[in-house]
Amino acid sequence: MAAPQYTKPELTDDLVIPAIAENAMAHSKPFVAKPEHQQPLGFPGELVEDWHDKAIAKMGELLERSRALRVFLDSCVKCGACTDKCHYFLGTGDPKNMPVARQDLLRQVYRRHFTLAGRFFPALVGAKDLTREVLDDWYSYFHQCSQCRRCAVFCPYGIDTAEISMAGREIMDHIGMGQKYSNEIIGKVHKFGNNLGLQEKALRATLEGLEDDMEEETGVRIRIPLNEKGAEVLLVTPSADFFASPHIEGLMGYAKVFHQAGIRWTVSSFASEAANFALFVGSYEQMQKIALRIRQAALDLGVKRIVFGECGHAWRVAYSFLNTLAGPWDFLDPAYPTPQHICELTYDLIQKGVITFDKSKNDDKVITFHDSCNVARGSRMGAEPGGQFRIPREIIKACCNNFVDMRADTIGEKTFCCGGGGGLLTDDLIELRVKGAMPRMQALKEVVTGRGVTHMAAICAICKSQFTKVLPEYGMDMDMIVSVHQLVSNAIRIEPAKTM
Amino acid sequence: MTALTVTYALLFYAATAVFGLGLAYRIWLYAKTPAPLKIPTPPAPLTKSGVAFRLAREVVLFESLFKSNKWIWLFAALFHAALVLVLLRHLRYFQEPVWEWVKLIQPFGLYAGFAMVAGLAGLWARRFLVERVRYISSLSDHLMLALLAGIGLSGLALKYVERTDIVALKAFALGLMRFDWQPLPAEPFLLVHLALVAVLMIVFPFSKLLHAPGVFFSPTRNQVDDARSRRHLARWAAALDQGRP
Numbered sequence: 035m036a037a038p039q040y041t042k043p044e045l046t047d048d049l050v051i052p053a054i055a056e057n058a059m060a061h062s063k064p065f066v067a068k069p070e071h072q073q074p075l076g077f078p079g080e081l082v083e084d085w086h087d088k089a090i091a092k093m094g095e096l097l098e099r100s101r102a103l104r105v106f107l108d109s110c111v112k113c114g115a116c117t118d119k120c121h122y123f124l125g126t127g128d129p130k131n132m133p134v135a136r137q138d139l140l141r142q143v144y145r146r147h148f149t150l151a152g153r154f155f156p157a158l159v160g161a162k163d164l165t166r167e168v169l170d171d172w173y174s175y176f177h178q179c180s181q182c183r184r185c186a187v188f189c190p191y192g193i194d195t196a197e198i199s200m201a202g203r204e205i206m207d208h209i210g211m212g213q214k215y216s217n218e219i220i221g222k223v224h225k226f227g228n229n230l231g232l233q234e235k236a237l238r239a240t241l242e243g244l245e246d247d248m249e250e251e252t253g254v255r256i257r258i259p260l261n262e263k264g265a266e267v268l269l270v271t272p273s274a275d276f277f278a279s280p281h282i283e284g285l286m287g288y289a290k291v292f293h294q295a296g297i298r299w300t301v302s303s304f305a306s307e308a309a310n311f312a313l314f315v316g317s318y319e320q321m322q323k324i325a326l327r328i329r330q331a332a333l334d335l336g337v338k339r340i341v342f343g344e345c346g347h348a349w350r351v352a353y354s355f356l357n358t359l360a361g362p363w364d365f366l367d368p369a370y371p372t373p374q375h376i377c378e379l380t381y382d383l384i385q386k387g388v389i390t391f392d393k394s395k396n397d398d399k400v401i402t403f404h405d406s407c408n409v410a411r412g413s414r415m416g417a418e419p420g421g422q423f424r425i426p427r428e429i430i431k432a433c434c435n436n437f438v439d440m441r442a443d444t445i446g447e448k449t450f451c452c453g454g455g456g457g458l459l460t461d462d463l464i465e466l467r468v469k470g471a472m473p474r475m476q477a478l479k480e481v482v483t484g485r486g487v488t489h490m491a492a493i494c495a496i497c498k499s500q501f502t503k504v505l506p507e508y509g510m511d512m513d514m515i516v517s518v519h520q521l522v523s524n525a526i527r528i529e530p531a532k533t534m
Numbered sequence: 535m536t537a538l539t540v541t542y543a544l545l546f547y548a549a550t551a552v553f554g555l556g557l558a559y560r561i562w563l564y565a566k567t568p569a570p571l572k573i574p575t576p577p578a579p580l581t582k583s584g585v586a587f588r589l590a591r592e593v594v595l596f597e598s599l600f601k602s603n604k605w606i607w608l609f610a611a612l613f614h615a616a617l618v619l620v621l622l623r624h625l626r627y628f629q630e631p632v633w634e635w636v637k638l639i640q641p642f643g644l645y646a647g648f649a650m651v652a653g654l655a656g657l658w659a660r661r662f663l664v665e666r667v668r669y670i671s672s673l674s675d676h677l678m679l680a681l682l683a684g685i686g687l688s689g690l691a692l693k694y695v696e697r698t699d700i701v702a703l704k705a706f707a708l709g710l711m712r713f714d715w716q717p718l719p720a721e722p723f724l725l726v727h728l729a730l731v732a733v734l735m736i737v738f739p740f741s742k743l744l745h746a747p748g749v750f751f752s753p754t755r756n757q758v759d760d761a762r763s764r765r766h767l768a769r770w771a772a773a774l775d776q777g778r779p
Contacts, residue, residue, distance in 0.1 A: 054665055099770055101567040102753045108560070109748030112675050113610065114660065114667035115602035129669045138670070151674075151740045159741075160672035186575050188602035190592065190610075191745055192754035194573065318570060322774060330779050354572045354761045360778075361765045371762045411575055414759060419577035447576060448601075 040465040042507055043125055043472040045479050051118045052127035059128040059469075064177050064462050067212035074221045075320060078210035085209040086164055090147050092205045093140075097148065099318075102197045107144045109191040110134060116185040116193075121450050122178050125469035130175045133185035133195040139171050140198050169211070176202035177213060178466055180458055181314065181347075182407035182451035199456070200316025207315055215460035219311045223324050228273035228307035234261075237303050240276050248286055252528045256293045258285070258301065261335070265300035267292070268332050270308045270352075270373070271343025272495035280517050281498055284344050287519025290526050291380050294389045299341075305331035308348035309495065314457030318359075321351065325359035338367040341374045344517055346494030347455065349375055350412035377493060378415050380522060381425045384432050391525040396434040399489045401521065402481050403427055403439065404474065404501075405449035406494035423447075426493055426518055433525040438485045444477035452492075454500030464503075471504040482510070491518045539706070539718045542728060546710055549735040556739025557747065564751040568768035578759035585758055592755060606660065613653030613682075619646035620689070627700075627707040644693065651686040654679055678741065681734055688727035698724045 069079025082088055097104050116133040118124065123131040130136060138160065145152030145161035152161030162168060181196035206212060219229045226233060232240070241258040248256045259265060269292075275285040292299045305327040312320030332340055340363075342352045352373045357363065363372040371378070383389045403426060415421040423446045431437050444450050453470030481487040492498055492515060501515035579585050591597040596614075599607045623643025626632045658679045661671045692698045699719045709716035718724075737743070750756065767775070 051666075054669055098567065099570060099768075101564060101569040101751060102573060104567050105564055105748045105751045105753075109742070109745040109752065111742045111745050112667075112670050112672070113599070113606050113657075114664065114670060115599055115606055117666040117670065119602070129666070132666060132670065134670050149740065157673065158677070159674045183575060186754050188598060190596055190599040190602070191749050192575060192592075192598070192752040194575070194754050197573070318771065319774065326778055333779060357761055357765045358571060358767055358771070373762075412573075414576055414578075419580065419759065422576065 040469075043469055045472070045476050045508060049124065049473055049476050052124065054129040055127035056129060059122075059126045059131065059178060059466065060171075060174055062178060062463065062466050063174050064458070064460055065214040066173075067214040067217040071214055071217040071221055072207070072210060072212050074224065075207070075212075075217055075317075077207045077212055077217070081210045085169070085211075088209045089164055089169075089205050090143075092208045093144065093201070094148070096201050096204065097144075100197070100201070102194065103201050106137070106191075106193040106197060107141050110137060110141070110193055113190065115188055115190060116195075119185045119188050120179075120195075121182070121184070121453060121473045122180075122466065122470045125453070125472040126178075126466070128178075130171070131178055133189075133193075136175050136179055136195055137193065137198045139168070139175055140202050143168065169206075172202050172206060173211060176206070177458065177463070178470075180407070180451045180453065180456035180470065182455055183411040184407065184448065184451065187411060187447050196456070200314070202316075203314070204316035207317065213315070213457060215462070216311045216314045216457040220315070220320055220324070223307050223311070223327070227302075227304050227327060229309055229311065230273045230277060232273060232276060232306065234303040237276060237301075237306060241301070244282065244286060244289075248289065252290075254293075254528050254530055256286075256289050256528070258289045259299060260301050261303055262298070262300040263335050265298045265335060265337055267297055267299035267339045267341050268305075268328075268335055268337040269299055269301050269341050269343060269376070270305055270328055270331075270348075271301070271376075272309045272345040272348055273307050274495040274499060275343055276306070278499065278502075280502075280513075280515060280520055281344075281495055283520035283523060284517025285519075287517065287521075287523030287526070288343060288376050290523055290528060291376075291383065291389060291519070294526060294528060295383050300335060300337070302331035302335060304334070308342050308345045308352070310348060310351040311457060313347055313351055321355065322359040325351065325356055328356070329360040332366070339370045339374060340366065340372055341376055341379055343376050344493040344495065344519060346406035346408035346496060347412070348495075349493075350408040353413035375415050375425075376519065377425050377429055380519070381416070381429055384429065390527050391433040391522075392527060393433060393435050393525055395525040396521055397436070399434065399516075399521075400436040400438060400485070400487045401430055401434050401516075402437070402478065402487045402490050403430060403445070403518075404452070404490050404492045404497060405445050406492055406497050407449060407451040407455055409493060410447055410449045420446075426491075429518055430491055430521060433521050438481055438487055440477040440481050444473065450474040450477065452494070452497040452500040453504065455494075455496050459496050459500055467500060468504050468507045471500065471508075475504070475508045475510075478510070479508070489514050489516050491516050491521060493518050535715060536717060536720070538720055538725075539715060542706075542718050542725075543710060543715050545729070545732045549732040553735040553738055560739055560744055561747050564747065568770065569753040569757070570768035570771050572757055572759075572761040572766050573753050574757040574759050575754045576759065578757070580759055582758055585756055589750060589756060592749060606657070609653045609656030609660070611653075612649055613657060616646040616650035616653060619643050620650055627704050628711060630704075630708060647686060647690050647693070651683060651690065654683045654686065658683070674741065678737075678743070681730060681737070685727060685730045685734065688723050688730065691723040692721075692727060696721065696723055
């Protein structure tokens with residue numbers, strides 16, 4: 035396939051709201067899932083004959099199931115507050131990437147089939163029949179939403195476009211028009227326990243290799259145990275942590291924290307994946323199926339606690355949904371929240387003085403922190419609201435001397451998405467990924483030129499992979515993106531194991 | 535009893551019925567539809583009283599809109615606050631004797647009539663002047679503004695252009711409530727004003743005006759952030775729990 039031709043957005047001094055450019059991204063579509071990706075999930079292999087009726091029926095079913103969908107489809111007043119909030123709109127200028135317009139792709143059909151006004155006066159309220167053109171728009175534009183929820187923060191009614199694009203994708207899955215990237219990955223989790231298709235033997239070899247690396251670096255054998263029964267902690271982390279950089283450096287950071295704290299822990303080959311791509315396609319059933327692997331692993335290994343590694347949407351599913359999908363967790367130690375984020379665990383240990391740092395080890399860096407969208411806007415850490423913003427920054431400050439935040443309206447609850455979330459981290463969508471990353475890149479560039487920032491830390495596997503790819507597109511070094519626990523790993527003081 | 539009085543009396547009974555029943559049906563739909571997952575937008579409150587406080591800030595201060603866009607916030611706040619005052623001022627047509635505080639707010643309610651129209655004008659201007667908002671506006675968005683502006687302007691005309699016989703009008707209103715119909719003054723601005731109000735009541739349960747009850751049912755704003763400590767399970771989802779490990 036020839037490299038797609040497109041113009042990269044220029045990074046300006048200030049974030050500029052683009053003029054609207056109709057259909058600028060209408061051509062952007064991910065690969066359609068093939069029957070071998072669809073059928074294992076119970077979805078039809080290809081677009082079914084009576085797709086129109088099936089889609090409307092599915093929409094009716096989802097309306098019965100989800101208050102959010104029903105309320106969000108009714109409540110919008112078209113005030114325009116969201117129109118300049120989506121990073122994909124800011125990066126592409128395509129008006130259908132304005133959250134309200136993206137929602138309207140679903141809303142127009144909802145109105146036509148489920149409201150009196152739309153049934154009798156369609157032109158008046160912008161109701162439309164579900165034609166092939168509308169379906170194609172759904173496929174394009176529901177796959178130009180990373181479900182980052184930035185628009186939901188700014189909407190006066192809290193209308194969350196993520197819920198809308200999930201519903202759109204779920205309807206499309208049920209008529210045989212799924213997205214290859216997400217559905218293929220969900221199939222791999224069901225089959226192998228992780229998104230990468232890593233099998234136990236390969237996983238064990240990888241982990242042993244990492245133990246060798248750490249031994250060479252520290253002189254101490256720091257273990258990354260696999261399938262060890264009776265461990266206290268089950269660590270569930272994105273499989274990218276076993277495989278790619280800078281994720282792997284983060285995994286070594288977790289290992290050093292556990293080692294230094296003397297906590298017996300283990301990774302499970304059966305549930306060797308924290309990511310839950312079923313969130314991206316909006317399927318409760320698939321999400322539950324993946325979550326139940328974690329329950330099974332916890333029961334089989336007899337652990338007392340579950341800790342999640344650095345992954346944004348994985349943490350959202352874990353924090354917000356795991357209790358619903360796979361709870362109750364009454365067989366675990368109630369002294370700890372279930373699940374716990376690795377940052378919460380590390381932060382507690384820092385507070386207690388169990389782990390200490392030689393901060394000078396990170397003196398070659400000036401760090402900024404990218405709040406990953408699903409952590410920032412879909413979950414929490416710690417006991418107080420906003421802990422998900424504070425705790426990772428506290429960890430960075432504990433192990434680095436130089437920390438700088440990006441502009442206030444681009445971090446925290448207002449953070450810009452990396453541009454690769456929501457099942458869009460696939461090369462068939464590279465143009466969208468590059469353009470959607472623009473607002474984050476713009477804010478980063480500001481602190482790079484203005485305040486000497488050299489590195490950006492993140493706690494999400496998708497963010498890390500996405501930035502590795504898009505930073506060079508904006509003239510920056512791909513190694514600028516680091517794991518938070520990579521910084522921990524660099525600076526933590528290691529002693530020989532206390533217990534193991 | 536004139537045909538006009540009968541027509542308007544019946545119109546208002548019909549409008550009240552459509553408004554009340556239509557709205558009750560929508561609210562019942564929202565209330566009975568489960569919210570299967572916890573999706574509050576953070577930083578979210580950890581308690582129910584925190585949620586009530588959050589919703590109050592949304593409804594009274596338009597907190598999220600303030601974060602989003604100061605112009606929309608200004609016009610929307612102006613319009614809604616003025617509308618509340620104007621509505622409260624109108625209570626005097628339905629009371630005998632009139633409550634003391636309703637008497638007190640009468641002069642403010644008059645200024646509010648102008649503020650309401652000014653707020654609407656600002657919101658409407660955005661639909662023409664801001665390219666993005668122009669793109670998302672449909673015919674019904676303009677009609678809704680026209681309807682509200684028409685109500686506001688015809689109401690102001692009753693005070694400043696051609697004063698209506700408010701004693702007769704009040705008798706008509708009280709008569710409606712007591713099912714003892716009294717003649718309606720046949721004044722053009724009054725007839726327009728009342729007809730538009732009736733249309734607004736009829737349109738309400740079928741339009742974007744559902745944002746008024748909707749905001750209270752929005753899971754992103756009305757849920758407590760306690761997902762780890764309390765298991766949250768929808769009825770239909772509980773059925774999926776059968777036979778799992």
